[in-house]
Amino acid sequence: MSKVSELHHTGLIGSQPEPDEAAVQAKIRHTEEGFATVWLITPATIWLVLFLVVPLVSIVIFSFWENTPQGLSPAFSLEFYGEYFYTKGFFDPEADRFLLPSVFIRTLGSTLYFTLVTMLLCLIVGYPIAYFLAMQVQAFKWQLALFLLCMVPFWTSYLIRAVAWLPMLGRRGLINQALLGMGIVDKPVSFLFYSEFGYTMALVQIYVVLSIGPIFFSLAKIDKDIIEAATDMGATPFQIFREIIGPMSLPGVAIGMIFIFVMITGEFATAVVVYGGKTSTAGTVILNYYGIANYPFAAVNALMLMLAMVIGIIVILRIVDIRKEL
Amino acid sequence: MTVKNGSNKSSGALSNISRRKFMGTAASVAAAGTITGFPNIVQAADPIRTIGLGVSIINEIQAKAAKDVGFPIRGQALGYGALFGKTLNQNDQYEVSECYFDMFDVMIPSKVFQPIDTKRIKDWDKVSNLTKTGMLTPGSQVGQGDAPVRQIWVDENGARTKGPSRYISALPGWHNADSLGYNPDDTGRPIESWAELFSSDFKGRVALLNVPQIGAMDAAMGVEALGLIKFGDKGNMTRKEIDFLVDFLTKKKKEGHFRAFWETFGQSVNLMVSGEVALQSMWSPAVTAVNAEGVPCIYASPKEGMRGWHGAISISAKATGKKLDQAYEYLNWWLDGWAGAFVARQGYYMSTPANTKKHLPADEWDFWYEGKPAAKELPDPFGSPLVAKGVVRDGGSYEQRFKKIAVWNSIMSENDYLVKRWTEFLTA
Incomplete structure (x- = not known):
């Protein structure tokens, strides 16, 4: 047992003991032997190859096929990639759509816009909650209890959470009843629901937990002694946040943002239920083309969405080097 | 059913009945557990596979059909998009597709179905003129778009014919008009x-x-x-x-x-x-x-x-031999009246109204088909009360x-x- 592990633990995770030098060496030796490692990763590899790599490769292959009136036909066609990017009048000075990207790129753009807004709001809402849980709540059992409380919405189905906004924000919803009752408005306001406002709010409510969790874990790992030391040296709370807490919680922020980014760019259900289908998302476009059995074009859309996701994740990881920070 | 899942088309009665359907499913599962002996006969026979929307693929319907024809019928309910895609691209995965006539501009040229011989359809003469001439009653308006009458007639090779023929692309099923x-x-x-x-x-x-x-x-x-x-x-x-x-x-x-x-x-x-x-x-x-x-x-x-729509029960081009005979049996069963009465209680009409009438109590026939006020409280297909006494169905009678x-x-x-x-x- 290392001496470090006798250090006081605060919070859910607390300060981590330094790994025992001998154990690390043993682990390295074990890895070099290779045998156990192969068996450990085999199930995951088989699983991922069967259910991730194979479907993914099929999507790539499908995206080059042709969609004839007789159904799908294997080919190497770039037709649907052209369709994705090309729009009539693009870069044609005579046309009124000069420099207007194709509807599919615009849809992807609006999907990313809603995603970024939601990420920002989730950060603004989620960070203080995580901070409160990790820094202000001292007793471990309360931390756990409050953290579980944050998870309560996940106990019901996703769809129910989305639908439940209607009795709250709808024309005959609670808020409208209240506004009418207080005489603030004389007829129900409709901007609350089936609107950009309602849509963004629902997304934030549904996904904010994904930012609270990782940020909370990052914050809980910060050694309280460091903060105490800074205070003793005369640092102001703002300085402490800027120099210590902020930077040390960045990995949690980055992981939370990646979760939310990936979830919302692929999202289509909330747009239908809460926004009343009044916008297209990259996900609904894929569904629409799946619906008319134009699988190659659905595949092209899916690949472009995935490409956007990969770029987004790379950008987030560029800003925060998770490996270095963890 | 998931949120969108290929978006149900103009006929999804499924969602509102899903709870009852679940109860029904639970009941039939329970029943299947208690009835021993009888299913042995059923299990001995080879099953056929049918796909469709939640409108026609309902446990009660396929279970009753299986009991009547004596072999199991495996139904798979899909969303509209999935039904369209599977029907078109995987006709080796079903014997029967309970699809819709609006799909036939795609399905006829792609030859995924085999032409149905009307000589093998027992009640073919009882199928109404809505799909045969396009007019349910003389002087009706046929309507633009993929009217069933424009999609139904084919020759023995499955190619479209100008007028009536011995062969049809699909057997007319349940239908309705929306507004x-x-x-x-x-x-x-x-x-x-x-x-x-x-x-x-x-x-x-x-x-x-x-x-x-x-x-x-x-x-x-x-x-x-x-x-x-x-x-x-x-x-x-x-x-x-x-x-x-x-x-x-x-x-x-x-x-x-x-x-x-x-x-x-x-x-x-x-x-x-x-x-x-x-x-x-x-x-x-x-x-x-x-x-x-x-x-x-x-x-x-x-x-x-x-705006009308019409169900079309089709047989896969890949179905042969005994499976083909079974598919015909299942098609014939649909026209027999029991299924017509079942879908009537969901608000849909069946292509053999005369047979449906035999299976519907007079009160229900008058309400659903004649557009008359409900003489008493009427049930849904699962036996729960649906229509209060005195209510009149909007949109008038079937003919209107x-x-x-x-x-x-x-x-x-x-x-x-x-x-x-x-x-x-x-x-x-």
């Missing part, structure tokens, strides 16, 4: 034209069906009724017509005319029950579901006519409803273009 649903308290006046869909009186209180193929036709009915354009064929619009329609809709959307676009049966019911919309394109059983919640809702009979079909559900030649422009409309 607008409205809350009379909110509209303040009866709705008698599709043009009302765009009336500025209802700005911000209108919803439209968000399945491009069908939603565009509903919108086209409205635009045409306003006198803005005359479509050559609303069931097969040209690019120019699609552009005109989508530009008009986009303008209306930017004005804030639409409250929402719905995709599933349940959403349309919610929109009306919660008072979010006053008027929307709607399916007939959804109106019944809104009324069941105690909210007033009327199913309009627009003077321009309704199908006298004037303006357009049938269709897949247009410019379908891809339509879906693209529809995406632009929603993104705008």
